[in-house]
Amino acid sequence: xxxxxxxxxxxxxxxxxxxxxxxxxxxxxxxxxxxxxxxxxxxxxxxxxxxxxxxxxxxxxxxxxxxxxxxxxxxxxxxxxxxxxxxxxxxxxxxxxxxxxxxxxxxxxxxxxxxxxxxxxxxxxxxxxxxxxxxxxxxxxxxxxxxxxxxxxxxxxxxxxxxxxxxxxxxxxxxxxxxxxxxxxxxxxxxxxxxxxxxxxxxxxxxxxxxxxxxxxxxxxxxxxxxxxxxxxxxxxxxxxxxxxxxxxxxxxxxxxxxxxxxxxxxxxxxxxxxxxxxxxxxxxxxxxxxxxxxxxxxxxxxxxxxxxxxxxxxxxxxxxxxxxxxxxxxxxxxxxxxxxxxxxxxxxxxxxxxxxxxxxxxxxxxxxxxxxxxxxxxxxxxxxxxxxxxxxxxxxxxxxxxxxxxxxxxxxxxxxxxxxxxxxxx
Numbered sequence: 001x002x003x004x005x006x007x008x009x010x011x012x013x014x015x016x017x018x019x020x021x022x023x024x025x026x027x028x029x030x031x032x033x034x035x036x037x038x039x040x041x042x043x044x045x046x047x048x049x050x051x052x053x054x055x056x057x058x059x060x061x062x063x064x065x066x067x068x069x070x071x072x073x074x075x076x077x078x079x080x081x082x083x084x085x086x087x088x089x090x091x092x093x094x095x096x097x098x099x100x101x102x103x104x105x106x107x108x109x110x111x112x113x114x115x116x117x118x119x120x121x122x123x124x125x126x127x128x129x130x131x132x133x134x135x136x137x138x139x140x141x142x143x144x145x146x147x148x149x150x151x152x153x154x155x156x157x158x159x160x161x162x163x164x165x166x167x168x169x170x171x172x173x174x175x176x177x178x179x180x181x182x183x184x185x186x187x188x189x190x191x192x193x194x195x196x197x198x199x200x201x202x203x204x205x206x207x208x209x210x211x212x213x214x215x216x217x218x219x220x221x222x223x224x225x226x227x228x229x230x231x232x233x234x235x236x237x238x239x240x241x242x243x244x245x246x247x248x249x250x251x252x253x254x255x256x257x258x259x260x261x262x263x264x265x266x267x268x269x270x271x272x273x274x275x276x277x278x279x280x281x282x283x284x285x286x287x288x289x290x291x292x293x294x295x296x297x298x299x300x301x302x303x304x305x306x307x308x309x310x311x312x313x314x315x316x317x318x319x320x321x322x323x324x325x326x327x328x329x330x331x332x333x334x335x336x337x338x339x340x341x342x343x344x345x346x347x348x349x350x351x352x353x354x355x356x357x358x359x360x361x362x363x364x365x366x367x368x369x370x371x372x373x374x375x376x377x378x379x380x381x382x383x384x385x386x387x388x389x390x391x392x393x394x395x396x397x398x399x400x401x402x403x404x405x406x407x408x409x410x411x412x413x414x415x416x417x418x419x420x421x422x423x424x425x426x427x
Contacts, residue, residue: 120134121135250413268311276397362416
């Protein structure tokens with residue numbers, strides 16, 4: 001796994017050059033046949049998709065994280081072609097080799113660290129973009145999960161973000177006039193925060209306190225004595241992937257999705273702080289107690305009170321069917337320009353979501369009519385030249401979290417009184 005900035009820059013540069021070269025050859029071939037080259041078709045070749053996803057997964061860090069963010073649910077920002085290229089990153093698993101792992105542990109814990117452990121499994125039980133997780137047992141009896149950061153990740157963030165941004169721009173898939181820079185800058189800042197495992201541990205501890213009386217959730221304890229900026233040590237909790245509940249009875253599936261939607265609404269309207277990454281891997285289910293195990297608090301962020309107030313107004317207006325208030329709230333959140341050519345169409349899409357929620361006692365997440373309608377309108381907007389307005393980052397993160405909950409509800413086939421759940425938190 002490359003750890004130096006120079007080696008990572010070289011790998012990204014080589015990858016970008018390889019993709020550009022492949023596109024150029026494809027374009028020349030097309031011209032030779034008398035056909036006009038199409039950027040999207042040239043980029044979306046199996047070879048390019050494999051090259052991009054494989055290289056980013058090998059490099060991990062910001063390069064892979066950005067790929068995962070794009071592939072998760074960024075359809076509102078980037079076209080589906082680019083998201084499809086990076087979708088493979090969610091399932092890639094290039095682990096840090098044992099020798100490199102030992103170097104990181106020794107640098108953080110000192111040369112005698114192993115004497116304090118009964119066991120330490122060098123084969124990770126999980127791997128993500130910034131670190132990998134190992135199961136271990138301390139001699140004092142604690143069973144722990146140890147998240148170890150990949151070497152050089154923090155130092156490489158700025159260059160990785162810049163190079164991935166260049167790759168996205170080179171693709172030619174961004175809408176004309178779309179300014180990617182502010183989003184890449186926010187991604188850079190978030191990634192720097194996520195590499196500070198002591199910060200993540202503090203958020204883990206805070207959420208454990210907020211949810212200490214909850215019968216629905218379990219969180220690992222943060223073990224500060226064995227944690228550093230590069231290593232996060234916490235209680236090991238055994239759980240099954242939340243997606244496995246797709247085969248559970250309807251009542252159980254409804255219970256899980258209800259709990260997670262309720263938690264999301266509490267994060268926004270009660271806590272004012274949110275774990276903003278809705279990756280399904282962050283939710284597991286304890287088979288013994290049924291509690292949902294919450295993992296990975298690196299992407300936790302405090303919410304701007306003005307944005308929270310804006311969403312409160314938006315949801316009240318949407319659930320009441322008040323078109324004028326919905327327009328005012330959407331303008332305040334900058335979801336629409338307030339006089340732009342596409343405002344009415346964006347408001348119609350937003351209204352359709354609230355209509356589907358409020359007109360049914362129970363919303364069926366398996367009903368694809370709404371998503372098909374929104375997808376079709378999204379394609380039509382893109383073809384008409386719509387360029388998303390620059391959005392506050394809290395709005396983007398909230399939209400991503402809400403979208404993640406919708407995807408999970410769809411995956412588990414939940415049928416829930418969504419309108420009643422939302423009203424409960426609006427006061």
